Amino acid sequence: MTDKLLEGFENRFLPKAYGDDGALMPELVEYGQKPDYMIISCADSRADPGIIFDANPGVFFGFKAIGAIVRPYKEGTALAACLQFALHHLKVPKLYVVGHTHCGAVQALHDNTDDTDLASFMDVMHDAMEQARKITGHDNDEELLLREAERQVVNLSAKNLETYPAVREALDENRLIIERLIFDMSEGRMLRYNSQSGTYDPVTKGLAELKSSRHDDKCTC
Numbered sequence: 157m158t159d160k161l162l163e164g165f166e167n168r169f170l171p172k173a174y175g176d177d178g179a180l181m182p183e184l185v186e187y188g189q190k191p192d193y194m195i196i197s198c199a200d201s202r203a204d205p206g207i208i209f210d211a212n213p214g215v216f217f218g219f220k221a222i223g224a225i226v227r228p229y230k231e232g233t234a235l236a237a238c239l240q241f242a243l244h245h246l247k248v249p250k251l252y253v254v255g256h257t258h259c260g261a262v263q264a265l266h267d268n269t270d271d272t273d274l275a276s277f278m279d280v281m282h283d284a285m286e287q288a289r290k291i292t293g294h295d296n297d298e299e300l301l302l303r304e305a306e307r308q309v310v311n312l313s314a315k316n317l318e319t320y321p322a323v324r325e326a327l328d329e330n331r332l333i334i335e336r337l338i339f340d341m342s343e344g345r346m347l348r349y350n351s352q353s354g355t356y357d358p359v360t361k362g363l364a365e366l367k368s369s370r371h372d373d374k375c376t377c
């Protein structure tokens with residue numbers, strides 16, 4: 157039986173990272189990692205940051221949680237340890253929280269799931285959902301509310317990050333930038349939080365532009 161993961165490792169990753177044109181992994185093993193980013197992202201199989209950013213090994217230090225949800229600091233959690241390692245020891249300079257549209261976690265939050273583990277992990281995000289309801293108005297359609305809730309969850313997660321000692325230390329020493337991104341899965345583009353306007357604005361070309369530039373490349377008219 158074919159294993160998709162092992163097949164990908166052997167046939168694509170191995171020649172790319174260790175082959176003649178890519179001595180990347182041997183270098184990273186010899187000199188160690190010095191990632192430019194730490195990325196906190198959702199565990200969704202469609203929004204993996206290594207894939208959507210097409211990032212090579214060594215580029216980012218990763219942490220996943222459903223919904224890219226960051227709960228307030230508590231000593232000894234997986235995220236606290238990860239932030240301590242990335243920010244205090246590796247001195248990673250950029251910390252990104254990457255949410256995405258059509259997020260199952262945000263849908264479950266909206267639906268008030270009674271699944272014990274999901275509900276108790278996400279309970280800190282009720283304020284984000286409430287904020288989304290205020291912004292979109294209670295009579296608006298569910299899709300609109302969910303898109304706004306996905307943004308508000310990332311906003312509250314970014315705010316909660318500041319309760320972590322490793323984050324506070326890096327911010328106090330002026331060596332950390334925190335960014336908030338949303339991967340718009342249907343539009344095929346990345347949105348970034350604009351702290352001036354409080355909105356999420358496109359920072360990459362979307363599918364429409366990609367298609368029209370492909371047309372221009374091919375067009376002989």
Ligand SMILES: [Zn+2]
Binds near residue numbers: 198200256258259
């Ligand atoms: Zn998600």
